[in-house]
Amino acid sequence: MLDPRLFRTDLENVKKQLKLRSFNFDSVAFEALENKRKTVQIRTQELQNERNKRSKNIGQAKAKGEDIQPLLDQVQDYADQLNQSENELTDIQQEMTALMSAMPNFLDEIVPKGKDEADNVEIDLWGKIPVFSFQAKDHVDLGESKGLDFEVAAKISSARFAVLKGALARLQRAIIQLMLDTHTDEHGYSEIYVPFLVNADSLYGTGQLPKFADDLFKVDNDPDFYLIPTAEVPVTNIVRDVIVEAKDMPLKFVCHTPCFRSEAGAYGRDVRGMIRQHQFEKVELVQIVSAEESVKAHEELTQHAENILKKLKLPYRKMLLCAGDTGFSSSKTYDLEVWLPGQEKYREISSCSNFKDFQARRMQARWRNPETGKPELVHTINGSGLAAGRTLIAIMENYQDEQGYIHIPEVLKSYMGGLEVI
RNA sequence: GGAGAGGUGGCUGAGUGGUCGAAAGCGGCGGUCUUGAAAACCGUUGAGGGUUUAUCCCCUCCAAGAGUUCGAAUCUCUUCCUCUCCGCCA
Structure with a gap:
């Protein structure tokens, strides 16, 4: 939510800012x-x-x-x-x-103009795209004989679900473990476990409701529950209606959850494979910081996500999203896109956003500034660190060999009980 | 799921229709005293909003919502949550 005072003191600026987002005000x-x-x-x-x-x-x-x-x-x-x-x-x-x-957040002044992902700006490129002496397969072909099963998943549930068996299931777990350990041991986050079903107030707080109800799975209950589309929702709402003491700031949480998305607007997109699923695993980073710290914290959080890609030696690029591609609640977003040899494309594997006080105002999430003694809205920042399902795909495709084997990245071997190749 | 007891300010806890936004204690902050600190004593100490240059002033908030009343923390109804016992269960 935007500051209502802005509407009284500087309506012209509000008009201008919302126009940058193509919001008809x-x-x-x-x-x-x-x-x-x-x-x-x-x-x-x-x-x-x-x-x-x-x-x-x-x-x-x-x-x-x-x-x-x-x-x-x-x-x-x-x-x-x-x-x-x-x-x-x-x-x-x-x-x-x-x-x-229903009004979106103001964009950070640094956000470039543009209408869709084609206008995003590359600001960093890391790693070498692997060159294969053979035709690289995608994860669907690679996974066929290794326990990646879409047919069974379709039988038990529907399309856009996947079943992982054996070593692939373990590999996904290993990926999650690596992420959690790295973020807690090296980046200073506290691990937290949260409910996967949340109430409407929580979704309102982070901005999914009222506007994006179609993207969510709703569970019939009184009052209704919703399956979380991301750990951002329960984790950020920890500070809803809270005044955080200065000594506890900043709050840094890392949280592994499954995520559930109806993908209502995505018919026909990414129908092959497990790029776009109704259910996927993700490790989420959330920071609750003061306004003063937020720019720095956003940069750092993004680097924390990047560090995982570096550890896994997965080539990626870092994109600054343009106006048209930046999410409703966000003021500035970096996407990390990993190279997928099977598609010969970079694909989003993490999205790191600074929401400034937009979510905090909806949630009445504040901290007590010792300089003024008064409660002030916090800034909320979050990012995937990383999406585990897509990380699994990236590893399968980048670490494949001519025989169709998948080699385990060095940093994951200890999590795989000595297994080197799948 | 059944039975019972509760939800009041940062915390403990009093308050059953009339200056109650709320006693008291703890904690916090400021001061006196002290070389400094502690103790003691004195003062102060919730959040949101309206109006205003600012002060003043005013409104709302005692789990949430609805109702009764000139007036509700206090009475009535509904919902949510917590605790205890029983049942069930990973």
């Missing part, structure tokens, strides 16, 4: 609503004040044993007026909140 209608809000709120509060004063008078008169009937008569006509005014105010406030909840 009717500022004239908004301003009219805002003016109405002001009038109604002032009137409501005056009426409330009047009611409070008169009620106190009645209380005092009664305490003295005076006749309160004349006072009661006076106050009669207030109830209706006040009630009407309060209802009107509530309606206006709800309308404004609904409007503002």
Whole structure:
């Protein structure tokens, strides 16, 4: 959520910022609503004040044993007026909140213009793309004889699910272990385990609701639960409605969870293989920091994700997303894209975003700044470190040999019980 | 799932219709005293919002929502959560 004060003090800038995101903002209608809000709120509060004063008078008169009937008569006509005014105010406030909840975050000024992923800017390139003396296979062909099974998954569930058996299942687990160990032991994160079903408030807090309900799996319950699309949701919401003490800042969490996405808008995209699934494993990094620290923390968190790719010796590039490709809640996002020999393309394996105070305002997540003694909104930052399913694909494809074997990367061997080749 | 007890400020905890945003204690902050510190004493100490240049002032918030009332932390209803016992269970 954007700061409501911006709408009152600098509406022109709001218009300009939202236009950068191609968000159609009717500022004239908004301003009219805002003016109405002001009038109604002032009137409501005056009426409330009047009611409070008169009620106190009645209380005092009664305490003295005076006749309160004349006072009661006076106050009669207030109830209706006040009630009407309060209802009107509530309606206006709800309308404004609904409007503002649907507005995307402001982009960081460094974010390049552009409409889709073709306009993203490469800012770093790491590793050597492997050159094979044979036709490289993709993970589907490589996995066929090794326990990567889409048919069984389709039978048990549906398309866009995968079953992993034997060494491949273990390899995915090894990848997750490596990530968790690296982030806790070397990057200073605390590991955390969280629920995979969350309530609507949590999804509102991180910005998936109300706008992106179609991307989520909803579980019929009263009240409804949703399967998490990313660990970002439960982990970030830890600080919802919390004022974090300065001594506990920054908060750094690493969390492994499965992620569930309906992929409603992705019919026909990436239908082959396990690039795009309804369920996948991910290790997520989340930082809760002060506004002052947030730029630095975002850079660092992205590097933490990059370190995993480096350890696995997987070639990747780092992209700064353009305006059109940056997510709703984010002000600035780096995508890490790993090289997939089977597709001869770089594909997203991590997305690291700085949400600034956008999620924090929705969540009322604050920290107490010792300099002012006052609660201030935190900044939230998160990124995949990394998506484990896609990491598995990347390893399969980059570490293949002519016979179709997959070699285990050096750093994973200790997690694989000595297994060198699958 | 059944029965019972509860949810009050950073924490403990009082408050069953009328200046209660809320006693008291602890903690925090400021001060007196001290070479310094502790102890003692004094003062201060929630969040959000409106208005304002600012102060003042005003509104809202005692799990959440609805209701009764001139007036609700206090009464009624619904929901959620926590604890205890029983049942079931990895």
